[in-house]
Structures are given as structure tokens and as C-alpha cells.
Amino acid sequence: MAMVESSAIGLTGRLVCGNADEAAVVRRHLDRHVELTRAEGGCLHFDVEPTDDPLVWIVAERFVDRAAFDAHQVRVRASEWGRATSGIKRDYVIDAIADDL
Template sequence: MSEVTLTGELVCASSSEAEVVERMLPQHVLLTRAEPGCLHFEVTRRGSSLVWDVTERFDNEDAFRAHQERVAESAWGVEIALIRRDYTVTGLTAE
């Protein structure tokens, strides 16, 4: 299996959404970086904007999909479910 990479943006619509991201992001980053197969995980706010740049690398598709499943059921996943995400993922097999 090949490496899977996700790049893109997390785009908040309001300062209240941004506050949720700021509050929840440190724990999300800590948990993700500890996952098996996580090679790189970075979420960085663009200055004082409502946009975060997201870069993820997992060593294979199974690790990436396990991450996605964990996140969907996590406090982070629930809290940011309605925040816009514009991501591109490479390295996945066709579904």
C-alpha cells in the first residue's frame, strides 16, 4: 500500500466556530499524532483569519481510514461536523 496524503483547509464561518477549533484542536492533534501509521499531522491557523491549513500523511490507506473512523466518533468530529472542510486526498484506491 502507498502513503495517503490529505491537504486543504478548515474554514470557519464565524468567530464562534473558530473558538471551537482553537479549544479542541490541541487534543485532536495529540491523539492523531499518536495513531499507528500517522507520519505527519499539522493544522495551522492562517494568522488571525478563520482558516486553518491542514496537512496529513499516513503510511497507508488502512491507517488513514482508521483515523477517519476515529475522528468521526470523537468529540472533535462531533463539534466541528458543520464547519466547512475543503480537502484533497491522494493515495486512496478507488471505492
Template structure:
């Protein structure tokens, strides 16, 4: 995850944009198995404005777009995600994300 673009403002909206890149069909299977619950849990989090993870034309690559009301909501999401089944089972899957302030 690219941390250099992290906004410092705790009150402004936060956007994460990027890709989840599977290296094998086994990783694709893991994403397909755990993603629906991850999406459901994330969308129910306080401060989640939008959360979309969609498979691209390349079945190994997933487009990730997240928007949170503020930095605190985004950070809470990160903590919850790391402690979840999604976080545990997908931790080895490559991610290329940029985090920025969102207008």
C-alpha cells in the same frame, strides 16, 4: 471532502491537504478549544506520519496537512475522528480537502 482523488492502493502512503474554513468567531473558538487534543490523539495513531493543522493569516482559515503510512491507517483515522469530541463539535465547519497518494 473531495472523494474523487482517493487513492485505491491500500499499501501506499496517503496525503490529505486542504483547509478548515470557519464561518464565525464561534467556530474559531471551537477549533481552538478542541484542536490540541485532536492533534495529540492523531499523532499517536498507528500509521500517522505527520499531522499539522495551522491557522493562516486569515484567522478563520486553517491549513490542514496529513500523511499516513497507508490507506488502512488513514481510514482508521477517519473512523476515530468521526467518533471523537473533535468530530462531533466541528462537523458543521466547512472543509475543503484533497486526498491523494503520497510519495
């Protein structure tokens, strides 16, 4: 049986705006949010892409481990993005991704 050495953390899902005003907030703040997140030391992958529905974005992210993911969450809550989008619905699933050796 393989030992689990570490677990990356992945998050997938959707950011779902309730109206055009919320969508405008996302568009206004998204580029900076993506830039800051991708610059985080533990970020392996971070994408937020629009869908055919102008109120919905697909989110996919991956961090090296739980500590990096948790640090990201703390930074986001304290950020301009976090404050501006705190009331927007998130429909996310968070998974540990084991690296088997």
C-alpha cells in the same frame, strides 16, 4: 517499470470556519485532536496551522496507507473533535503517494 509496493495517503487543504463561534470551537478542541492523531500508529505527519485569516487553518497530514487513513477517519468521526466540528467546512484534497521500488 517499478512496482508499486505501497501507497501512503496524504491530505492537504483548509479548515474554513464560517464565523468566530466556529473558530472558537476549533481553538478549544484542536490541541487534543492533534495530540490524539499524532499518537495513531499509522500517522506519519499531522499539522493544522492557523493562517492570517482567523477563520482558516491549513491542514496537512500523511498516513502509512489507506487502512491507517480510514482508521483515522473512523476515530475522528467518533471523537469529541469530530462531533464539535462536524458542521465546519473542510476544503481537502486526498492523494495516494506511491512508494516505488
